[in-house]
Structures are given as structure tokens and as C-alpha cells.
Amino acid sequence: MKTGGFLNPIAMADKPEKQQQKQINIELDEQTAEGIYSNLAIINHSVxxxxxDFISMMPGRPKAKVKSRIVLTPQHAKKFLKALGENVQRFEQAHGPIKDYEQPPIPINFGPTGEA
Known part of the structure; x- marks a missing residue:
């Protein structure tokens, strides 16, 4: 799996040693490595x-559940958008365009415990 992080280690290799950031070791436990399936994401923001919120919706079921919530600073959200866009572009270059489809609008209601 090819990845591109916010720190962009590929671009860092081109910088002189004094300007390079220290290496960060990232741990990934087994449960997190399995991942969480999501087929819907809802994004909210403040200043x-x-x-x-990453949500798993099953066909024919009236109820869906938030499986994971990620909170980002505006700066990291922008970097994430850029990194995701670059990865989608690389994917499409390798595998062809991702087909988008229209989904019928489904009203979404967060229960009392789903407030941000």
C-alpha cells in the first residue's frame, strides 16, 4: 500500500540534512491495523x-452507527485534503477513473448522544 503522510517523507529526502525533520516511529496495533469499514462520512466544522464521522450503513436498515470520529485542526484538515487528493489521483492513474454515482437523499438524524 502506498501512503503519503502530512510530513511528506519523499520531499524531505531532497532537503539538506540540517533542514530534515527527525524520524517519527509510528506504532500500529493489531486492532487498529484491521481498520473499520465505512461507506458514509459526515463532516462538520467550527472555527x-x-x-x-465515519459511518457504516447496511442496506435495508433504518439505523446506521458512527464507527469512528476524527477531529482535525483546520490546518491538518487542509493537509489531509491535499494528501487524499494526491492518493486518489495516483489510484486513478493506476486503475482508471473512480466511477461516482448519485445516491438518493436520505435524511440523517443524529440522536441525542451524537452531538459534536
Whole structure:
């Protein structure tokens, strides 16, 4: 799997040693490595943060559940958008365009415990 992080280690290799950032070791436990399936994301924001709720919706079920919530600063949200766009572009270059489809509008109602 090819990845591109916010720190962009590929671009860092071109910088002189004094300007390079220290290496960061990232741990990934087994449960997190399995990932969480999501087929819907809802994004909200305030002046200080972006909140992304990843949701799993099953066909024919009237109820869906937020599986993960990620909170980002506006700066990291912008970097994430750029990194995701670059990865989608690389994917499409390798595998062809991703087909988009229209979904019928479904009213979404957060319960009392789903407030940000």
C-alpha cells in the first residue's frame, strides 16, 4: 500500500540534512491495523476544528452507527485534503477513473448522544 503522510517523507529526502525533520516511529496495533469499514462520512466544522464521522450503513436498515470520529485542526484538515487528493489521483492513474454515482437523499438524524 502506498501512503503519503502530512510530513511528506519523499520531499524531505531532497532537503539538506540540517533542514530534515527527525524520524517519527509510528506504532500500529493489531486492532487498529484491521481498520473499520465505512461507506458514509459526515463532516462538520467550527472555527477551530473539523469533525469527520465515519459511518457504516447496511442496506435495508433504518439505523446506521458512527464507527469512528476524527477531529482535525483546520490546518491538518487542509493537509489531509491535499494528501487524499494526491492518493486518489495516483489510484486513478493506476486503475482508471473512480466511477461516482448519485445516491438518493436520505435524511440523517443524529440522536441525542451524537452531538459534536
Amino acid at each position: 477551530s476544528e473539523f469533525v469527520v
